[in-house]
Amino acid sequence: MRRINHMPLRAALLAASLGYAALFTPGAQAAGPQAQSQYQKDVARCHNTPGIDVQACLKEAGAAAQAARQDKLTQPSxxxxxxxxxxxxxxxxxxxxxxxxxxxxxxxxxxxxxxxxxxxxxxxxxxxxxx
Known part of the structure; x- marks a missing residue:
């Protein structure tokens, strides 16, 4: 009987689910529905824009969401x-x-x-x- 090791896949799925779970914690909700809505739009844009690096786009969307949660997104003067x-x-x-x-x-x-x-x-x- 052949045994297949799915540990790397499980680890990746766990890491991804923990990352997404962090977005829905009370701290993320404190940023407001507008920040969460913007994050969801950014993720959709990452998946629907042809010719871009999806992983880099998702990383940037996550960084922007984190900055929004920490109230560090500012509008330049x-x-x-x-x-x-x-x-x-x-x-x-x-x-x-x-x-x-x-x-x-x-x-x-x-x-x-x-x-x-x-x-x-x-x-x-x-x-x-x-x-």
């Missing part, structure tokens, strides 16, 4: 967002830097995609006067 926009454009050649800054600050720019899907594409029209 307008000054920090402006500095980040400027820093994105600083690496471009000088002749493209002003267009980049204009695009990043244009509230009417057409935006497609998301960070979660791998990138944001911004489109605007910049009129260049004739010489």
């Amino acid at each position: 307008p000054q920090v967002e402006a500095r980040n926009r400027d820093e994105r454009c600083d690496s471009l050649p000088t002749d493209q830097r002003q267009d980049c800054t204009t695009l990043m600050g244009d509230t009417d720019a057409r935006t497609q995609g998301s960070v979660q899907s791998g990138g944001v594409l911004r489109e605007t029209t910049i009129t260049i006067p004739a010489n």
Whole structure:
């Protein structure tokens, strides 16, 4: 009679179930239904977005959920967002830097995609006067 050892599989399933159980403990519930709802959306996005590393995505979703439980998720100030926009454009050649800054600050720019899907594409029209 042949005996198959399922211990590695059992250990993995136990670890996964303990990880999920931690999400439903009173501390996780204290973060509020909004944080739990966001986590569930993030997990669904991990499983439904083609071309991404699902394990890395789930790890990031768990880290964000943990930060939410610890009240460590913050929204950057307008000054920090402006500095980040400027820093994105600083690496471009000088002749493209002003267009980049204009695009990043244009509230009417057409935006497609998301960070979660791998990138944001911004489109605007910049009129260049004739010489």
